[in-house]
Amino acid sequence: MPTSNNVRIDSERSIYGKPLMRLFTIPIATALMSLTLSGCERAEPIRWTSSELVSELPDEALREQLVGIVNENSGSAREPRMISESKDDFDFNLHLKHGQQVYMKRCVQCHGVSGDGNGEAAKYLYPKPRDYTRGIFKFTSTPYGNKPRREDLIAVVRRGVTGTSMPRFNRIKDKDVNAVVDYVMVLAQRGELEYQLAMEAEAAEELDEDFIPEFIEDVVNRWQTAKTSLTQPLTPQPELTEARAKQGREAFLSKGCSKCHGDDGRGHTKDNIGKDSWGHATRAADLTSGMLHGGQEPIDIYRRILNGINGTPMPGFKSSLQSEPETIWNLVAYVLEVSNRRRYGTKIPAGLMKPYDQGASEETE
Ligand code: HEC
Ligand code: HEC
Known part of the structure; x- marks a missing residue:
């Protein structure tokens, strides 16, 4: 609230400058005081503390x-x-x-x-x-x-x-x-x-x-x-068809994804527990929950797979998949398919491979 403080200092100055103004400054100052108090949610000033x-x-x-x-x-x-x-x-x-x-x-x-x-x-x-x-x-x-x-x-x-x-x-x-x-x-x-x-x-x-x-x-x-380090996809996004999702499933099983995420993508594997960089327990995401944390767009999923997820055990697959860039899109198609599965049933109609829609805003005003 620096502005209202400045105003207050100015009005205080005017007390000494123009005696007549004193009549007005008291109510103004009171009004400003109560504005300052009601506008402030905290009584104490904000302080940053060291780690x-x-x-x-x-x-x-x-x-x-x-x-x-x-x-x-x-x-x-x-x-x-x-x-x-x-x-x-x-x-x-x-x-x-x-x-x-x-x-x-x-x-x-x-x-x-x-x-x-x-x-x-x-x-x-x-x-x-x-x-x-x-x-x-x-x-x-x-x-x-x-x-x-x-x-x-x-x-x-x-x-x-x-x-x-x-x-x-x-x-x-x-x-x-x-x-x-x-x-x-x-x-x-x-x-x-x-x-x-x-x-x-x-x-x-x-x-x-x-x-x-x-x-x-x-x-x-x-x-x-x-x-200036925006990751662009290695190849343009193709149509994400059922056929691609099928190939994606094969890659999911053969490229090591299932080791952490489980064959069905639900993350129910024995070793699925790790630590993140903040010291909290973390596990490979249940990809079928319909709730992709890092965004629901194909490009979001693509970037998670290519770059991995900072601070977590999710590795990037750039070095192992850059020689077969289409596989990355196939994996995206598969991830989208499993993540939509609970919503649409086990089979999703062709052309319906849309990202899950979160519906109304959860933000409270
Ligand atoms: C070493 C274990 C491990 C392997 C291997 C692995 N993941 Fe993951 N994955 C994780 C973890 C852990 C997370 C959750 C990270 C977090 O948000 O805490 C994750 C998250 C993800 C997400 C993001 C989900 C979201 O909520 O946005 C996607 C997509 C994903 N993995 C796909 C894959 C694919 C595809 C492969 C194989 C190419 C793969 N993962 C291999 C551990 C793994
Ligand atoms: C009700 C609790 C809550 C509130 C309020 C909240 N956050 Fe978060 N925020 C979280 C949690 C939990 C995570 C971690 C999610 C995860 O690890 O996947 C997070 C993660 C984040 C991240 C990290 C994303 C990343 O890529 O790692 C940012 C940035 C962030 N919040 C910004 C904000 C900002 C800005 C506001 C206020 C406008 C806000 N948050 C309000 C709970 C909250």
């Missing part, structure tokens, strides 16, 4: 040095800054502040004030809300191990993650979505820098100031690279 990795560092001076570097580059909760963008861009910084307001209204209960996935509701949820501070995102259109593109995050926020508590925000304004996504990127980049520095501080027991610019550059480069 456990930092608080567990034994040396206080080192901890302080680390926090200082992080704040210098990503600002504070009062003045968020994006590491990969110019820090002096006034309009962009205002836009980030707006993103923070949207975040504190619609995302914080799950993703937490600092973006560590530990919001109030998180303990009741599975899968857990994403901890952005590792800078790892699952549903990207970029090669395995890469950062997401901004568009990927926008798409996730718009469509939600079907079958999890992540809602779809498909009715809020573009301006709000763009701003909140940029704010998520602030939290992710900040967390990433903090994580890298904490690992270094733990291993070396010091942070050599000479090397700090490299850590920062790494974060910047990774996010900049993602902007």
Whole structure:
């Protein structure tokens, strides 16, 4: 609420400047005060907290040095800054502040004030809300191990993650979505820098100031690279026919998919339990549930298969399938078929291989 604060300071000044104005300033100030109070959902100012990795560092001076570097580059909760963008861009910084307001209204209960996935509701949820501070995102259109593109995050926020508590925000304004996504990127980049520095501080027991610019550059480069790393399919999308789904099923059994997802795609295999990068248990998706987490479009499924899913045991199949690119589309056809199966019965009519339609919005206004 910086604007209303500024107005208040101005009206206070006028108290001393023009005695007559005093008559008006009291009611105006009272009105502004109550506006400020009712407009604010929290009594306390927002604060970002450091991760456990930092608080567990034994040396206080080192901890302080680390926090200082992080704040210098990503600002504070009062003045968020994006590491990969110019820090002096006034309009962009205002836009980030707006993103923070949207975040504190619609995302914080799950993703937490600092973006560590530990919001109030998180303990009741599975899968857990994403901890952005590792800078790892699952549903990207970029090669395995890469950062997401901004568009990927926008798409996730718009469509939600079907079958999890992540809602779809498909009715809020573009301006709000763009701003909140940029704010998520602030939290992710900040967390990433903090994580890298904490690992270094733990291993070396010091942070050599000479090397700090490299850590920062790494974060910047990774996010900049993602902007131009959109994965295009190796071959254009063909018609996804029953015949293709049949071939896809064969590939599913012969290329190792069934080892994790089971012969029938339901994931009921003995060894189907793993850990993700956030330390939570995870299992190969039940592809028949009609709830593909990473999007229902053929291209979404294609990218999951080609690139794998960051932070999870789902591997990318680029190296093993790039010599037979049609197989990837066959697998897409098969995945779509099984994912539609519960909806349409075991046989789906030709030409009906449409993505599952999620129906009405789940977003609560
Ligand atoms: C009710 C809880 C809840 C709310 C509210 C919520 N999320 Fe999520 N969010 C989740 C969960 C759970 C996941 C993890 C899904 C998964 O792992 O498949 C997630 C994942 C994400 C991801 C990661 C996607 C990826 O590719 O890895 C992003 C980005 C995200 N949420 C952004 C937001 C934003 C922005 C808001 C507010 C506008 C928001 N979320 C509100 C629960 C929530
Ligand atoms: C090593 C085990 C493993 C293998 C092999 C594997 N997967 Fe997966 N797969 C997973 C896991 C685990 C997930 C869920 C990741 C998550 O969201 O936590 C997954 C998710 C997926 C998804 C995304 C589902 C969604 O909800 O969007 C698709 C599609 C998929 N796998 C297809 C395949 C195909 C096709 C193959 C073979 C070419 C394959 N997988 C091989 C483990 C595996």
